[in-house]
Amino acid sequence: MNSTDLVLRLIAVLDELSIPYILVGSYSSNLYGRERGTKDADFVVVIQSKQLSEVAAKLGRDFRVESQTSFETVTMTTRYIIDHPGTAFKFELFLLSDDAHDQERFRRRQQVDFEGHPTWLPTPEDVVVTKLRWSKGGKRSKDVLDVAQVLSVQFGKVDLSYIRRWCNAHGTREIFEQLQREAERLNIPPIP
Amino acid sequence: MLEFATMEPTAELIDQLNREDIAQARRTPPSLKLRAGGDQFDDACRWIIAGIRRENPQLGEAGILAELRRRLRISEALEDRL
Numbered sequence: 001m002n003s004t005d006l007v008l009r010l011i012a013v014l015d016e017l018s019i020p021y022i023l024v025g026s027y028s029s030n031l032y033g034r035e036r037g038t039k040d041a042d043f044v045v046v047i048q049s050k051q052l053s054e055v056a057a058k059l060g061r062d063f064r065v066e067s068q069t070s071f072e073t074v075t076m077t078t079r080y081i082i083d084h085p086g087t088a089f090k091f092e093l094f095l096l097s098d099d100a101h102d103q104e105r106f107r108r109r110q111q112v113d114f115e116g117h118p119t120w121l122p123t124p125e126d127v128v129v130t131k132l133r134w135s136k137g138g139k140r141s142k143d144v145l146d147v148a149q150v151l152s153v154q155f156g157k158v159d160l161s162y163i164r165r166w167c168n169a170h171g172t173r174e175i176f177e178q179l180q181r182e183a184e185r186l187n188i189p190p191i192p
Numbered sequence: 193m194l195e196f197a198t199m200e201p202t203a204e205l206i207d208q209l210n211r212e213d214i215a216q217a218r219r220t221p222p223s224l225k226l227r228a229g230g231d232q233f234d235d236a237c238r239w240i241i242a243g244i245r246r247e248n249p250q251l252g253e254a255g256i257l258a259e260l261r262r263r264l265r266i267s268e269a270l271e272d273r274l
Contacts, residue, residue: 003230030229034217037232039264088237088261089230114226142271152210153217188211 001062003089004115007041010082010091011119013058020046022109022120025092026146029131031112032124033149042092044106052080052093062086074133075099101129101166124154125162132172144175151183 001009007027014021022028025042047055056065059082066081077097083090096106105126111118122130128147135143151158160180167173217225237260244251244259251259 002234004227007230026229027226031222031225034213035220035225035228035232037236038229039233039268041230088257088264089233112222112226115223119226140272149217152214186207186210186214188215 001084001086003041003087006084006087006089006091008115008117010041010043010055010059011114011117013055014043014045016058017051017054019051019055020096020106020120022106022122024094024122024127024130028121028127029146029150031121032127033146033153036146039088040090040092042094044094044096044102046096046106047093056082075102077102101126101133101169105130124150125158128158128163128176129166129170129172132167132176133170135172135175137172137175144179147176148179148182151179152186155183155187 007023011021011023021043023041024044025040026036026038027041030036030038052065056063062084064083064085066083070079070081071077072079072094075097077099078095080093081090082093096102105122108123108126109120110123112121113119127150131143131147131150134140135147163176164173167176220228240260240263241256244256244263248255248259
């Protein structure tokens with residue numbers, strides 16, 4: 001079973017249990033930017049703790065839910081890790097937090113076809129806002145590069161005022177403007 | 193004696209390559225872009241496993257997988273620091 005099969009299997013289980021989710025992290029930046037390899041798939045989910053065992057049961061014995069939960073450091077939300085012991089691939093499930101941007105990103109989610117399966121993803125604007133926030137002021141080069149690529153590929157198509165509003169709130173405006181200037185410099189006409 | 197000039201990447205060449213990558217990314221269907229991350233990871237794992245097997249012919253499948261996971265943890269720690 002390859003990584004894509006694993007991701008599609010979890011999405012099918014979430015849909016079957018009517019658990020609202022968005023596929024975030026590098027899967028979302030790969031969609032709007034340029035692709036890079038990733039060892040995990042990150043989801044934001046609206047889930048009750050008892051539903052986690054239902055997810056585990058539906059996924060079956062090929063998967064293992066790590067018993068210890070941890071906390072994500074930006075919004076302090078709970079994180080569950082689901083491991084696939086047969087490979088090195090894993091899932092990280094973050095509970096939807098009360099954070100204002102987390103809530104708005106979830107409201108604005110959109111469906112995209114993934115191998116014939118409608119899959120919920122954040123908008124490109126929300127990928128930019130979140131990754132800049134996670135980049136620790138531009139120190140995490142991986143996140144900065146992801147944002148630079150989303151801004152270049154989506155140039156002329158994203159709602160800049162929305163991004164600027166959240167970057168102001170998160171203190172990431174300066175790094176955003178720097179990356180946007182670079183996207184503008186590289187600009188080639190977008191596909192209509 | 194023959195002398196060879198090395199081709200230094202110029203700023204213009206780097207920009208041109210980046211523009212080609214952007215154009216390619218815009219042409220790629222969403223479904224392919226969504227599966228690319230996992231596919232690239234699977235390919236990378238295959239190469240790492242081949243290396244582990246060559247360096248450690250005594251290791252069984254469980255040992256190889258454990259070593260793969262150890263190397264990925266190292267790479268993850270390095271990524272967080274960069």
